Amino acid sequence: MNTCKIYPHRFLILFSTLILFSLNLSSQVKSPLLSGKEKDALFRNQTQMLETSPYKNDKWQFIGPTNISGRCTDVEAVSPRGKNYTIWVGSAVGGLWKSTNEGTTFQPVFEGMPTASIGDIAIDPVNPDVVWAGTGEANILRSSNAGCGVFKTTDGGKSWSLMGLENTFTIGRIRINPQNTNIVYVAATGHEWTPNEDRGLFKTTDGGKSWTKILYINSNTGVYDLVLDPKDPDVIYCTTWERMRQKWSDPRTYETTTNDGIWKSTDGGKTWKKINEGLPDANKRGRIGIDIAQSNPKVLYAYVDNYEVAVKANPGELDAYGREKSTGIIKGATVYRTDDAGTTWKQVSGLTPDQKKFMQKHSGTYGWVFGQIRVDPQDENTVYTMGLSLNQSTDGGKTFKSLEGPHSDHHGLWIDPANSNYLLDVDDGGLAMSYDKGITWKLPIDVLPLGQFFNLAYDMSVPFRVFGSVQDYGSYYGTVDLGKGRDKISPVEFKSTLGGEGSSHAVNPVDNNTIYASGFYGKLRRATISTFPQNIKDLLPKMMPGEAPLRGQWVAPTLISPHNPDIIYHGMQYVMKSIDRGDTWEFISPDLSYNNPKKRGDISYQTISALDESPLRSGLLYAGTDDGRIWRTKDGGKTWGEIRNGPVPVKFVSRIVASKYDIGTVYMTQTGKRDDDFQVYIWKSTDFGDTWQDISGNIPIGGVNVIREDPANKDILYAGTDGGVFVTKDGGKKWEVLGNLPFSYVLDLAIHPRDNMIIISTHGRGIWVMDANPVNEKDKIKKPDDDDADVQ
Template sequence: MQKITFYFILFLITTTVSAQDSMVKNLKFESIGPSIMSGRVVDLEVNPNNPTEFYVGYASGGLWYTQNNGTSFEPVMDNSETQNIGDIAVDWQKGTIWVGTGEVNSSRSSYAGIGILKSTDKGKTWLNMGLPDSHHISRILLNPKNTDEIVVAVIGHLYTPNKERGVFKSLDGGQTWKHTLFIDEGTGIIDMEMDPNNFNTIYAGAWERERKAWDFKGNGENSGIYKSTDGGDSWTKVSTEESGFPTGSGVGRIGLAVFSDQIVYAVVDNQGRREKEEEKREEGELLQKDFEKMDKAVFDNLDNKKLDAFLKDNNFPKKYSAEKVKKMVASGEILPVELSNYLKDANADLFDTPVIGAEVYKSVDGGNSWKKTHDSYIDDLYYSYGYYFGRVHVHPKKENEIYIYGVPLLASKDGGKTFKSIDGDNVHADHHDLWINPNVEGHLINGNDGGVNITYDDGKTWIKNNQPEVGQFYAVNVDDQKPYNVYGGLQDNGVWKGPSIYKASTRYQQSGKYPFQSLMGGDGMQVQIDPRGDSILYTGFQFGYYYRINTETGKRKMVKPQHDLGEPSLRFNWQTPILLSHHNKDIFYIGSNKFHRSMNRGDDFEAISDDLTLGGKPGNVPYGTITSIAESPLQFGLLVVGTDDGLVQVTQNGGVTWARITNQLPGNLWVSRVVASQYDKKRIYIALNGYRNDDFKPYLFVSENLGQTWISISSNLPNSPINVIAEDPSDENILFVGNDIGTYVSFERGKNWETLETGLPKVAVHDLVVQPSAKDLVIGTHGRSIYKMNIADLQKYNAIKNSSLEILTLEDIKTSKYWGEKYSAWGEVNEPEMSIPVYANKNTEADLVVKTENGIEVARHPMNFDAGFNYKTYDLSFSEKGLKNYLKKNKDQSIDKRENGKYYLPKGKYQLSIGDQQKEFSIK
């Protein structure tokens, strides 16, 4: 047995940056939303005695609690060491919460966890109860008669083999664990359900799956269904060849629902091939397949009108007319088959695979035999990515009422013979969990990629419950407006634009306009804003589908380069990088496996490189692609490119020649970011990322000679893959980094790092940018939407770091007659507050003293200052002694006592001092 003591096992995130000793621990992040589009829900746990009370687990956004039917939520996992969730379980009698960390949907951004967490105080504190190498925990079952008896299903590592997967059981509340089911190092348990009347009877869905950066195999011989009749102590495989359930290499993800001791449902992602249907053809119409074996003579005799129609219908570039293509074939420049090949891209295997797809099976003899519930295919549910879904639910009191989901949410009232969609207008398309109220007809709670929805009429109408700010941002950017706007692309929730001064509020429901506005759907990606008016921007969705958008007129034009006839298809990364030139905003860059430049805002492109990758690998995910691009602000034509297969290449002459500059660096890593310095044209920063090989080390390097040599600057960063590095726009020594657990700053170009975490849970930071005028650091998190932090004081560090104490900028104060008073009889007393930023190079005690411009001391307060940045507050009131001093010198002036019993400073100029430091401020 594995003994686990009650402490956090910081397996993946052992931090060498000490937050407690950080000089920047008093700088605070502020959430600026948005919440309306939400993020991916992975689990719901509802109080069976009070369905208005429930917990929601988000894939990378933590655990949230509501006791008012989703009207509002509060986070209960923010002080834990991760926000990544696979499953949750709640002992409603004792109030104990269990969280299996690490999302199990096996997506590109399904982050690993740190084991199983437990809270006995409703989330105030968390204990790590073990299984640290599980990475992804799919299900937690508690024995309702003895909740110290726990059975846990583990799917295991996403990218590499490991032994800590299968089923684990504890009889002592998680202090020790027994590994009761292990199949092999590539097969884990994706779902596990118990007989609602008998904890001893448990079914487990085994799933063999392997994700690589270039391929995803979501099926295998070892996928199947296991059954235990002794509470998970031992297991028997029941999905045998004789059982009627699918077996063999095509069996993918399995979901289970147990109605009784005999009746069990299973949904399976069947990756077996279906017969491809004959493509329908209009009379005389040309189809792609026609050109696969066509010879030159037949091609030359094709009707030009029909050939032109084929070229237009299939979005060939306008330069390819029937007449031109025939000349190309006649001259031997291309063969007719190239017209077919042109339409085959690197994503074809991902989306165009004719698989059987979702199938539902039912057993009426406790899993001994299975029968498919339906005769025809269940189309338009999984498409070809069933690995992302895979759940089935049965009504607790109605054997034949079941629900399955993928892109739509489907309900069946006849045991799976027929289904109908119960999606609503405000329900996101991708579904991941469902709770069925056994006592109220039609009451469902649904968790999806867009948050939480509730229905009371079995899906005819839905309520949207998206108060938590849990958006999964891939990228963020800002414009130069005052106040500036923030732009960002999110996982499966499109691209949005909103004000940087946004504060969460439901007032938009009254006005009818949410402050953030949608710009595009799909999986939202990078955004580039043309600063010449800010009405033109470039953005798009996955695999390089970008558009130039006029936000005033709504017009959009696709700006995706295309290969020429006869050339191999271009490969575009899921998060294809784009860039507007620093030197000319008509120049637009985009990376596929080649580097493309447009001199006219994307109307036309030229490839200014050959393939800059190692050439790709066979698989169903585009690989051998460009992941990050940068242009030197100091020299036009100096460009840096990083790829998913670990290469960094540089050109100094606008793409005429390229040099590979990663020979001295670790290989086989994903280049997550390249930065061409704005301070020195020979300086390059790169971040390498091992996440896609379950390698969590920080890889961060700088070169001062265009990549001839490299220096590691990861120093004291924690073990967490790095997603982004950026320079501060005012001080070349200040750098910012975002990794899978937070944000960091260095004041000495990477020699040492400080953690920026106040106000921010440990969540993945995918992107960050500094707005130079506002002096705000804006971060896009993959699970908690967008945060900002004003860094004006932080930017002064290198100028003041040796000062024993320094009062930083004081803002003037505008007085109000409501200081110390209520705005109305029903309101709260208005308490004014002045923020006093102070830097100290060591822990210091000193008095804060306030005097009038004539030297009358009006207030004195002893204060403690931490080493680093401090933000103290002063309430602008007289001290008792200060009031006497003031009135003694100003006998003709009266100071009114306010409703809260305080006396406030009148208008005038004042001097604030701490130690030997002084600063002036005014009350106006």
């Protein structure tokens, strides 16, 4: 049984530090970067930097996984008329992909854009070389990223033009008028974290040269779904949802809202009316998906995230993530149907006890994530809903069955209008294809390389292995084999290992077989890699009655002390230390967050997000939190002082790195993602954090997720951003783009100290490596035994 000792007398914070902190709250030298237009312009600067970078030809090598894909948001195809289907797949954070051979192979066709997050795509019904891409995933998960407007290609993806709407950030749907394809409608769901005016329904009549907002409610209400009547495209239906994602909770419907529901226009969007007769009350309606029967346009289906309580929660009852349920289980996914073009709606799903259970199990209460429904274009009674499973009804929504085969968590479905047996499904595992209406499925021969990694660790095996946690998969590792040459590394399949889909990993550098990783929200465990999944040990201590429950970040930091591999540090709201490999623990800090009771919800927040120990001095520790606090202890946790001061803003601390070259030097990065802020925050201190210097230099755009020192040269630093990798050789005065990497959200970076390979984990494009020798010239550094004997 784990034990834990708490020493309240250690929790001393100097009064002078608090005074210094309060005086410097407003002393910020950088303003947040909140504009999508400015983001696009600054990314163009990054593109120009690559063209002049001395490292522009340095080669990034994809190492995998070859057996894992990632979340995709939309799929569209062109009916072939005797030829191979052309398939377009939009990914959540991996760009846009195209296949001209019916899914046998895919090529990326959205490289070099200022975002890799795709919300929706639409193919021109007259000219299939014209494709629209709305950027910014509308599912607003914790791993979602903002877009930068609507793009258009007229040459099948060879080139793209930005058509505006840069400040929408997320796009739910694009529809094209089939009778006049210069008329396009865009449903803008808006910012994920903050209010903004660029929400609502936009229309262009000149192919995107200009836009008019034709439906707007307020700065918190977006338009999520949209359909046109196939017989009269001036008849438009759309859905609205008033919501905001908080840092401490999933997005929820406002209890006082009257703005959530379904709208109809019969004049191309000039005038609108609400059509909600028969639906739940507005404050019980969350995200709504909608589709129209092409064979009978009077029939529409609405997939409503229903907030009416179905089952009250028992005291202490937990959800799938281990979080306590507040009110109970909501009805969640509920299907409604209209047979009179929206005049009245009737609930058709979940009308029997068995079907109620089915909808809860397979569609779930995460309608804010999915919210998608499709109607068979040839049969008004065949309906598909997307959720945890892909579900099919052939009796107008009365009964549903789950279609087995594809990965879980479904976000898009295309049904061939000429052959409705042919289905293309996109989910958290990529793309799946069915030729028999969902009875059987096949995957692309080459798995789309869209692995969404949160973190990175390595070991000292020969060849060395890399470890990371992957969105909706769990944790995996792969081998980096340099045997064929440092520039001839082959991508490999990855194997499952300890950890959840959001974890940090630490591998014992002595035995290379003991691994530490967390399940959800920092629930730390230990295992042996070679025998996994046997012999897993839970490590978190039990809390005493009356003590606050432990809170951990989605990727809670865990590290092995560089001074003793038996010493483990783990960050929750407290810094925890074990001297016996995690068997027993001591809390060596107070709650380092602001611990604001008003900011507690169903998402673990006010936690430690970054933690490091100096390689030069045992017990010199730094910690940063997700709510923007920064701390230091010089005596192993006996006393802590807050060191956020001067120009440092209150932002999510994404990384702290204590220097291996100088005992007083420490580096820190922050990300403004959860404030819809793209500013670049990189800091350096040479006095243990007492003062900070901005070393972001000429990096044009953030956020910044990680900084690392070079293992061979103290003046070389590496930074991973939501867009690529940068390197500086002068301590941060001037940065260069490192290598011609596809646009990637680089969440972690390391340099293998023995093999001198740079490793990055990306959220959306898997794991990559690069030979560091051309950068730090470590291969040219003379070793002591290299000296010639005859040198005088």
